[in-house]
Amino acid sequence: MTAYQVHLFDAAAGAMVEAELHDEIAEKQLIDWQFQWRPAVQTYMKRLVDNGIGPADTAWPQSWHWDWRGKMNEVRGLLGHIGYSVVCRDVTQGMMRLDLASRRARLDSQAGQDLVYVDYLEVAPWNWREPYADAPIYRLVGPVLMHAAITRSVEEGFKGRLGLHSLPQAIPFYERCGFTNLGTRPDEYEGKLPYFESTPGAAEAYLKGELK
């Protein structure tokens, strides 16, 4: 495992703080997910229910059912999949699973080229910016993970090409990243999740910090 120093924004302190980006999702991350993320999600969902918000509402967390232990068990030992995690003050703040091998680009300008596909990306529930959530403790967890995905794409020789299907709640984030929205397909995720893709140009702009 390699750890890289990154920075998050500590909202309470109003200052940047040091954190670590790990190129793996280890047992420590899964324990944090199980015993810290899950209870926090349950608490948040209870608050939603108390406010009359149910599963059909757009405010309902769309990743609430994600089972990170199961997701990592699915790909354990496979060279084509890799996990990344962000740790700050010894607590996991975000996780991402990438597919390096089995997806191809769709944009006309790069159709058929290899890319890094973001299988899953999630930040810890106490960092969510949602209408009924408390103010996020740390910001920039998502951008740090996206930076890692694009960097990995460059390192693999994919020139920053990246693809992903976005949960509806995350669409504004990927639009801000400068990715192209290719829309939904009826044969993918019940036609509910739009597909986004980055080009080398969009990736370079992202890495340079030229976010919209």
Next chain:
Amino acid sequence: MSKRTMTLNLTDAEMGVLENLCAKKDLSKIGVIRQALRLYQMVDVRLERGDKLFFEDDKTKDKSEVMML
């Protein structure tokens, strides 16, 4: 991540295929070989699980099974 070096001897035909894939995929030789290894491992693991490997025609939706014996 530590890396190890090896020498790979290929026939002219194999090298030709590798170079064509490099050009087509806009990847280096090592990039193509890494992708091939990842995919080969993924297919092997899925087949060992009992899954089948199919190609599907995007337009007609016709499926043809790739027999890996």
